[in-house]
């Protein structure tokens with residue numbers, strides 16, 4: 117492809133991300149009665165300005181992530197930015213400015229509570245529905261682009277230059293933890309334990325997760341918290357099979373193994389490479405693409421592959437990120 121054609125495709129991709137962001141946020145602005153965009157909460161009509169700014173941001177961010185040599189860096193930056201904004205709003209909300217909170221009714225910012233909360237309360241399906249819709253669209257990329265806690269695990273894992281393979285039992289540890297979380301939530305509900313004490317269980321669960329990141333992810337360089345502890349990561353992987361996006365290794369791969377060291381999700385063992393598909397724990401992050409001398413690693417979606425499929429994936433995931441940036445708060 118000529119450089120002019122590449123340039124115009126890049127501009128088209130940026131425009132698509134901006135338009136998709138504008139559409140998603142406009143739906144929220146028009147359809148949700150309580151103002152969801154922060155600017156709208158302070159000044160009627162200002163939500164539209166925020167939508168314009170976030171759409172422009174999505175277009176710009178798309179141009180950054182599209183550059184395959186730098187996409188891993190920009191993925192981490194956009195992910196970290198979202199986590200920062202998310203927790204900053206929570207801190208300001210807790211400090212007393214409730215407009216920074218979603219509803220004023222606090223929840224615990226631990227992903228496992230997306231499941232445990234509704235099981236304990238017997239109501240409150242907003243987060244499970246949002247999670248399900250997102251995962252059906254972008255699959256396990258929830259865990260590599262959008263989750264407010266996963267960004268922490270990534271930050272600590274990146275303190276080590278190269279990731280290590282994780283023990284095989286980690287494949288089942290999240291299933292066991294999911295079962296445990298659901299059972300505990302059911303028992304707490306059954307005995308009628310007060311919400312504050314139940315919240316304590318959630319907070320302890322969150323702190324154990326942080327300890328795992330600090331003590332284990334930092335050491336292994338792999339996303340150990342997400343791959344061995346967080347039940348939502350397992351659910352995102354299973355339900356993510358409903359998403360049309362896949363990462364595959366094209367014919368021509370000579371099994372050099374260079375990509376293995378770029379995968380923090382323990383999904384590119386030599387066995388996986390021989391099968392020409394990343395392992396089960398792949399989160400579609402795309403960090404391995406730059407490692408391949410022959411561009412054999414690629415996204416696939418609806419019959420598209422290579423650069424076209426990658427553009428579609430980036431448009432969708434960046435637009436979701438920009439939308440979350442505008443509306444996701446607790």
Ligand code: SF4
Nearest residue numbers: 259263266342346349
């Ligand atoms: S595994 Fe859990 S904490 Fe990690 S990114 Fe996924 S949902 Fe977030």
Ligand code: SF4
Nearest residue numbers: 379394398399402404
């Ligand atoms: S195989 Fe590639 S796309 Fe999948 S998680 Fe590993 S680095 Fe990311």
